Amino acid sequence: MTASNKDPTVTDTTEAKPQRKIIHLDMDAFYASVEQRDNPQLRGKPLVVGGDPNGRGVVAAASYEIRKFGVRSAMSCYEAKRRCPEAIFVRPRFDVYRSVSQQIREIMLSLTDKVEPLSLDEAYLDVTGIQEHHGSATLMANWLRAQIYEKTQLRASAGVSFNKMLAKIASDINKPNGIAVITPEQAPDFIASLPIERFHGIGKATAKRLHEMGIYTGADLKATPVDTLEFEFGKRGRFYSQIAHGNDTRPVKSERKYKSVGSETTFRDNISDTDSLLAQIYEQNADAFYQLSKKERLAHTITLKIKYSDFSQITRSHTLHTPFPSAESAHYWLQKLLADAPRHLPIRLVGVTYSNLTTLEDVSVQPDLFGL
Structure with missing residues (x-):
């Protein structure tokens, strides 16, 4: 797959609406890069932000030096240490990351007020109609990177x-410290050659099902009748068909409100053993809490989702007066919720969702993120 540095839009005064110009800006290994910036001794070293070398907690961020060992965010620190015994572990400093993120946000807002933050380290910008930098979205993106x-x-x-x-x-094509442009002219061939795993919104479970249907690339997805996709995936099937045709009309939203954050997994083989189920539930909980902290949210309610071998499913929830301070703090309630759930059939899926959300600024006590 290739992408050019040609600007994706040229203003056509004969059109009622100009071609949209969207930038996705993504900081490179943000938490780890901040730590390496502030501590020269960490530069060039295999660095993990989060958890500890004894395997407690999960990886919040991984430097590029340790990623070559297969270490990624949300991985257990035990597994990170196993893959790279020389790994250096540092505690997260979320107050610093939020401060730096605000600096970056201000740079974006100096260009356009149409900024949709996805997390502390990435955001969409709609720069349609902006005349600075000769109206070139590519020049704007490079200006943003230079200013940052x-x-x-x-x-x-x-x-x-x-x-x-x-x-x-x-934004992921030329990482780290790179830029890529996909023009309207390039889009059809680019999408056709794209593995379905690379489509935003298609996760592992959906990709597996699409593979079972003989769908491996954007071209395969585009050739699949929309009725077939809707039969298999419901409303999502129509969205998959639209993105295979390059149609994504979602606007850049300047405010993003999260109602819930969760993570779930479907087992290769159904599970009945309680210890095995709890291990899987704790893994999904770590992932869900990691996403929650990236979005700078705390949660008062936790929900356990269980799907049985006959595809029936239930949910069990518990709400606290104060927000959950860490992933580990939820383990007691997840055990209780599992114990309260019927166990008449083997289980094929478990999920953990946090809801009843609040912001970090709304609470007076700093949360014990990642169980540190």
């Missing part, structure tokens, strides 16, 4: 295209 480096000494990658899906995919 000048003010924070941190690197960012960018993707430029005419919709959110393609801009997000493009």
Whole structure:
């Protein structure tokens, strides 16, 4: 797959609406890069932010030096240490990350007020109609990256295209510290060659089902009748068909409100053993809490979802007066929720969801993130 550095849009005065210009900006290994910036002794070293070398907690961020060992965010620290015995572990400093993120946000807002933050380290920008930098979204993206480096000494990658899906995919093409552009002319061939796993919104479980249907690339997905996709995936099936055709009209939203954050997994083989179920539930809980902290949210309610071998499913929830301070703090309640659930059939899926959310600024006590 290739992408050019040509600007994806050229203003056509004969059109009622100009071609949209969307930038997806993604900081490179954000938490780890901040730590390496602030501590020169960590530069060039295999660094894990989060947890401890004894295997407690999960990886919040991994430097590029340790990623070559297969270490990724949300992985258990035990597994990270197993893969890279020389790994250096540092505690997260979320107050610092939020401060740096605000600096970056201000740079974005100096260009456009249409900024949709996805987390502390990434955001969409709609720069349609902006005349600065000769109206070029590519020049704007490069200006943003240069300004961020000048003010924070941190690197960012960018993707430029005419919709959110393609801009997000493009930002990952030339990481780290790179930019890629997908023009309207390039989009059909680019999408056709794209593995379905790379489509935003298609996770592992959906990709597996699509593979079973003989669908491996964007071309395969585009050739599949929308009725077939809707039969298999419901309303999501129509969305999959639309993105295979390059149609993504979702607007960049300047405010993003999260009602819930969760993670779930479907087992290869159904599970009945309680200890095995709890291990899987704790793994999903770690992932869900990691996502919660990335979105700078705390939660008062936790929900356990269980799907049985006959595809029936139930949920069990518990709400606290104060928010859950860590993933580990939820383990007691997850055990209780599992114990309260019927166990008449083997279980094929478990999920953990946090809801009844609040912001970090709304609570007076700093949460014990990642169980540290």
